[in-house]
Amino acid sequence: MLPADVTRHGLHVLTVCNACRYCEQYCPVFPALENLRIGSPADLAYLANLCHNCGECLYACQYAPPHEFGINVPRTLAEIRGYSYEDSCWPAAFASAFRHNNLRTGLSLLAGLVAATGAIVVAVNPSSVWPSDGDADFYAVIPHGAMIALFGLVSIFVLLATGMSAVRFWRVAGAKPVALSHGVWGAVGDAVTMRHLHGGGVDCPSDLEMRTPWRRWFHHCTAYGFALCFASTSVAAIYHTVLGWRAPYGYTSVPVLLGTIGGLGLLIGPAGLAVLKKRRDPSLTEPDREGLDESFLALLFLTSLTGLALLVLRHQSVMGILLIVHIGSVLALLVTLPYGKFVHSLYRALALARHHGESGPTPTSLA
Numbered sequence: 001m002l003p004a005d006v007t008r009h010g011l012h013v014l015t016v017c018n019a020c021r022y023c024e025q026y027c028p029v030f031p032a033l034e035n036l037r038i039g040s041p042a043d044l045a046y047l048a049n050l051c052h053n054c055g056e057c058l059y060a061c062q063y064a065p066p067h068e069f070g071i072n073v074p075r076t077l078a079e080i081r082g083y084s085y086e087d088s089c090w091p092a093a094f095a096s097a098f099r100h101n102n103l104r105t106g107l108s109l110l111a112g113l114v115a116a117t118g119a120i121v122v123a124v125n126p127s128s129v130w131p132s133d134g135d136a137d138f139y140a141v142i143p144h145g146a147m148i149a150l151f152g153l154v155s156i157f158v159l160l161a162t163g164m165s166a167v168r169f170w171r172v173a174g175a176k177p178v179a180l181s182h183g184v185w186g187a188v189g190d191a192v193t194m195r196h197l198h199g200g201g202v203d204c205p206s207d208l209e210m211r212t213p214w215r216r217w218f219h220h221c222t223a224y225g226f227a228l229c230f231a232s233t234s235v236a237a238i239y240h241t242v243l244g245w246r247a248p249y250g251y252t253s254v255p256v257l258l259g260t261i262g263g264l265g266l267l268i269g270p271a272g273l274a275v276l277k278k279r280r281d282p283s284l285t286e287p288d289r290e291g292l293d294e295s296f297l298a299l300l301f302l303t304s305l306t307g308l309a310l311l312v313l314r315h316q317s318v319m320g321i322l323l324i325v326h327i328g329s330v331l332a333l334l335v336t337l338p339y340g341k342f343v344h345s346l347y348r349a350l351a352l353a354r355h356h357g358e359s360g361p362t363p364t365s366l367a
Contacts, residue, residue, distance in 0.1 A: 002041040002083045010044045013076045016063060023057040027196050028355050029077070030057075035359050042174030045087070048080035049173070049344070050351040052196040055205045055284040065283075078286035085343055087172050090164035097339035102291025106299050106336060114328030117142075121324055129320040136248040136314035141323050144240070154334050161338035162346060169347050175354045183357030190352050191345075194219055207281040218272035222300065223345070225265020229304070232259035248314055259307065266304035270297040296341035303329040 002010075014033060017023065024030040029051050036043050053074050063069040086095040121129055121141060128141040139147075190196060194216055198204050203211040236255040239245040249255050274297050277290070306326040313322060336342075 001087060002044065002080065006079060006083065007041055007044065010048075010076055010080050011038060013071055013073060014038050014044070014047065016069060016071055017057075017073060020061075020063070022062070023060055023073075026056045026060070027052060027054060028352065029073075031359060032355050040174065042172060044080050045084040045169075046173040046175065046351055046354060048077040048084060049169075049347040050355055051077040051081070052348070053078060053284060054197060055281070058283060059205060059208050072283060074284045075286055078284075078289065081344065081347075082286060082289040082292075084169065084172060084347065088165050088169035088343075088347070089339065090161050090168055094161075094339055098292065101295050101336060101340050103294040103298055105291075106295030106332065106340075109336065110299065110302065110329055110332040113331045114325050117328045117331075118321075118324045121320070129324070130317050131320055132317055134315045134317075136319060138247055138314075138319075138323055141320045142327065147327075150331075151334075154331060158334050158337050162343070165338055165343060166346055166350060170350060173351065173354070175350070181357070183353040183355065186356030187349050187352035190356075191349050194223075205281075206276065206279060214272060215276055218269045218276065220269070221265040222269030222273065225262045225267075225269055225304070226300070228258050228262025229266065229307075230262075232256075232262060256311065260311065263304045263308045263311075266300050267308070270301040270304075273297055274301075292341040295336065299329065299333040299336065303333050 015038060017030065018033050018038065021030065021034070024034065027050075029047050032047060032050055036047075038044075051074070055074050057073045058064055061071050061073070063071040065072060082098065085098050089095040089098065118129070125141070131137070131140065197216040197219060198211075198213075203213045204215040205211045206215070232255045235258060236247065236249065239249065239253075239255065240247065274294070277285075277293060303326070306322060306329050310319065310322040310326050313319060
């Protein structure tokens with residue numbers, strides 16, 4: 001639930017913005033603001049997730065600190081965004097996970113899952129931990145049926161949790177079904193191009209008078225790297241279950257090529273974003289929620305790193321250990337998806353769909 005003081009401050013900030021309207025060409029937030037009668041937490045949740053935190057409005061604002069009004073739209077909306085994650089969480093009892101999900105939590109979960117996976121493998125077939133035949137037989141370490149059962153159950157829960165959270169967000173943000181049906185294609189276009197990661201048609205600022213394209217490009221690497229890794233897993237599943245082709249697959253096969261390119265994207269993107277976050281103006285962020293970013297980026301990076309290492313060294317004796325570490329990394333990433341920074345991409349897409357559905361295309365200067 002959005003605290004009363006956060007609600008009052010958010011309404012104050014956006015009321016000043018709506019009266020000024022100097023920033024209306026920077027991003028979808030300000031055109032959407034003009035179409036609303038701001039007065040409820042639902043409006044704030046919608047606008048907060050529509051914001052891409054490009055930061056342009058902070059440096060353009062004549063009422064920004066040290067002005068007595070203290071208007072800081074990026075930080076205000078970032079704080080509200082964090083509360084919207086908790087309000088939309090499913091099951092609701094897990095909402096507190098967003099407050100405790102930080103780098104230490106993510107790494108501790110990863111270590112625990114790796115240890116549990118290793119203990120099970122050692123108990124069932126200890127010789128598979130350090131194979132000497134060089135066959136790269138992953139299923140000799142963990143049987144295919146066990147992998148399917150484990151990841152199948154976890155994936156079903158993750159899909160259910162994220163799906164229910166999306167429905168709850170749609171309600172929390174006060175949106176109507178017609179907005180989703182009318183705005184979905186516009187939202188897809190915005191999401192795949194990430195065109196709003198640069199205010200007013202220029203690159204995203206990282207500080208006053210400092211603009212670079214790197215934040216947008218690292219987001220592209222991360223998003224498309226994730227998509228390619230998912231595609232690699234899907235193709236490999238078809239190879240095994242439909243065509244009867246058993247792993248390991250050749251280095252020039254479709255699953256391996258997709259996974260390699262996607263894995264490189266998930267090394268470059270998260271590492272780049274982590275560096276940029278350290279260098280970016282802290283006025284653009286909400287310090288209490290930084291742990292969500294750090295945990296998500298670290299798990300993405302480690303999942304990719306262990307996957308690529310497993311690919312390169314799969315014919316070596318270390319393969320068994322690498323497989324155990326990689327499986328633990330993937331599980332840690334999966335179980336934290338509905339309760340970490342991953343949800344921002346889903347809620348932002350829904351907010352864009354509502355924006356397109358209710359108000360049509362955004363200003364052409366953003367293209």
